[in-house]
Amino acid sequence: MPYRKVKCIVSYDGSNYAGYQIQTNGATVQQMLEEAIERITKEKTTVYASGRTDAGVHAKGQVFHFCTSSSIPVEKWPFAFASQLPHDISVQSAEEVHDSFHARYDVVEKTYRYCVMNRRFPDVFFRRYAWHIPRPLNVEAMITASRFLVGVHDFTSFCSVRSEKEVKVREIYEITFDRDEEGMLWISFRGNGFLYNMVRIMVGTLVKIGLSEKPADSIAQILEAKDRKKAGPTAPPQGLFLWEVGY
């Protein structure tokens, strides 16, 4: 059988998973995908994603690839997955890619979006998909602060101390804010790569600034310090979405 490489875009609700990557405590998205492929093709295979997502974090447009000798036409793969995956994981598209493609190593940029529910009482329909902040946020101060994060920086202060990456320099291309009349504040981060917990620590720090617990220009000193303790708290996982991966 000819061997093919298939690239897929997948959405998942991370609420019920111990993250993307296979590990020992709890079900993971990777495990669900690999088990689904095995049931479909009777082949054991490894699924390679653009990167891991933490426990409770969602994905709208995670990308993964896998290799198969199955004769299933590539456009039928989303239907095959739909027949085998639980309702909180949905493969949106599939295409055949060149053998040189790699979902992780070929990433050019990623976009994450974080949803802050800034209203006195929660919207029950967003309770699994947002961080509820009842006190009013000064969004103008958050926008001002976000400008200090855009560009090439050493993001050591915005990275979990558990990170194993040595080089902590990354480039953020853009941070945008969208707020609707229901108080849902979406903060989008587009960059060439993100460190462990980096988006959640940036959001935790921006929210501190929005609550006037830190000045907007404190970001410059926090970056300078290269010390995780200088930044704000890690925002909770349920507001974070891996939105799009660019190649």
Next chain:
Amino acid sequence: MPYRKVKCIVSYDGSNYAGYQIQTNGATVQQMLEEAIERITKEKTTVYASGRTDAGVHAKGQVFHFCTSSSIPVEKWPFAFASQLPHDISVQSAEEVHDSFHARYDVVEKTYRYCVMNRRFPDVFFRRYAWHIPRPLNVEAMITASRFLVGVHDFTSFCSVRSEKEVKVREIYEITFDRDEEGMLWISFRGNGFLYNMVRIMVGTLVKIGLSEKPADSIAQILEAKDRKKAGPTAPPQGLFLWEVGY
């Protein structure tokens, strides 16, 4: 103690409830509200809503009232409820009303919204809040058909045969359609009152028309027939939201 009447607006995710109204099989929203009030005030009380919602149906702006001799300031009631209610029920506001107010008998109009997820593969984040229709819908035909429903009509054909209402004449003021680029189609119905399953049967019929399984002008004959069997299927509950109640 002076006795007071409190009017509240409540949102709930109906996924885990056997409907609004107290009954024997399964937890209901009414029961959750009455038990919360009893824990807060130590008083047994009855909660009166604008109307029931079926099992699995959601509410963004359900309205209820209750009477209490508690000294809790009325503006503190949403916080008291927040301390006692599960995360899928949230009281958004409370105000004191005149003793003559009744949440059910004083209703002037209601707005329901129904979410149809019209895209090939589901959006996992809406899976509890929409009806997934993978085949493309002809929304123009649905809009044309909806015009036959607006106005004063006998809605017998669009009412569950289990309804106990004798008079089935209602007025629909407006039906509107909003579709976003993700394929979410929201259909809003504003009227002076709705019969048992009426919105869900109208949606089921409009979707049949959108799938070209019935012509758009068939609505006129369906209304005329006064026969539930002539209309389309009852759309599933999870796409329906009681959106707003007007007094």
